[in-house]
Amino acid sequence: MNTPAELRYAASHEWARQDQDGTVTVGITDFAQDQLGDVVFVELPPVGRSVNAGDQVAVVESVKTASDIYAPVSGVIAAVNQALEGRPEAINTSPYDEGWLFRLTPTDGGEIEGLLDAAGYAASTEE
């Protein structure tokens, strides 16, 4: 399973990356996309929506099941990955890059530090 060292993770299988401009980009991990199988639909939140860490903000649906996606940090949705509408399978083939789900402007720039690091997340998936 691919778990990039430079990212942060939530136990609920979201990854978070803080970019230069301070925004936080969020997607689901390689482990999560593998568990789900072929993704067919994605429901993304509206831009401008205010979310708290732990809120359910998106749904990723595969042939097998639908999975709720939670905001790893609090903030305001700044952008969503429109390309997933026509190519939901990007989440399977490129979960950390083309398969990003949404980007938010965090309320507290330091909150991301409270998430799991790569080693912590990898350990959590070993059960």
Place this chain on the structure above:
Amino acid sequence: MKRTPLYQKHVELGARMVDFAGYEMPLHYQDGINHEHLTVRAGAGLFDVSHMAEIRVIGPAATAFLSYATLNEPGRLKVGRGHYNMLPNETGGLIDDLYVYREGEHDYLVVANAGNREAVFDHLKALAADYDCHVVDESDNFALIALQGPSSPLLLGRLLPEDVTELRRNGTMTAELTGVPVTVSRTGYTGEDGFELFCRPTDAEAVWNLLMGAGAVPCGLGARDTLRLEAGFPLYGHELTQTSNPLCTPFAWVVKDKPFHGRERLWGASCGRRLVGLRMTERGIPRQGYKVTDQAGEPVGEITSGTLSPLTRDCIAFAWVDPELSEEGSGLAVEVRGRPIAAVVVKPPFYQA
């Protein structure tokens, strides 16, 4: 969890294993459900169905007994032929759906779902007490491998000296696959041409390897489900249950007008709901248990199976719905995560080879 003789093979091939009816079975292999589904529709896929139950009914009264115990008419089968059948309970519902093969004048092999092995065996044994025949659970004597898809006859033909293309749909024959004795039936549950091969458990790996070597692609339970649903076939535990009357479904053709166990409760019963096919007309995947509503939002039914078809990309389902809304073309809605998604009643199958 129990394992079939092919468990090691699935693990070696990198399958995602899951618990199905108490057996550790492959859900899919490394290329995923969609890939496997499309391979069966275009080429040839290979399925381990060794978990299924095989029950022999043999003796001078075997035909009379099975005619009474099941809904279809086994007496009409010539030796060397099989048919789809159902096992009724005494309360107007079903214990299982089955395939019945006539292997001799008084010798039948009944193939049942893995999850119903004990229920089917116990029921047949008890019911056969009044008949001069024996009911024997032979499940442990068999492995079963299904080869499905339009390339199946060509692929199997290259491996057998016997001419498989001559075998008619639902026909069976014995053969030798490079020395391995197998019984081949031209049956399957995917809606494609194909074969099911019965062999000894100790020969299962050899048969699997031969078929894979000839080009068949391993496929798991996930694709098995999307294929059968697309082809309009029911799955016990979904469309067929202890309380579902087959006369209220598109599978009513199985029920023959003859005496059978439980007929009084099943034959004349009115249908509180009817089982129909649904196709979503807005984006959303229907799943078992989801509520079906009319266009005013009133609950009128429930989904029994649903999926997104890897082939047609339609979202399709079976559902029980109120009789007034069961006509082809009726507009309904399915509640998906709290929102009504539009659907229309269609006559299955959702796909035809």
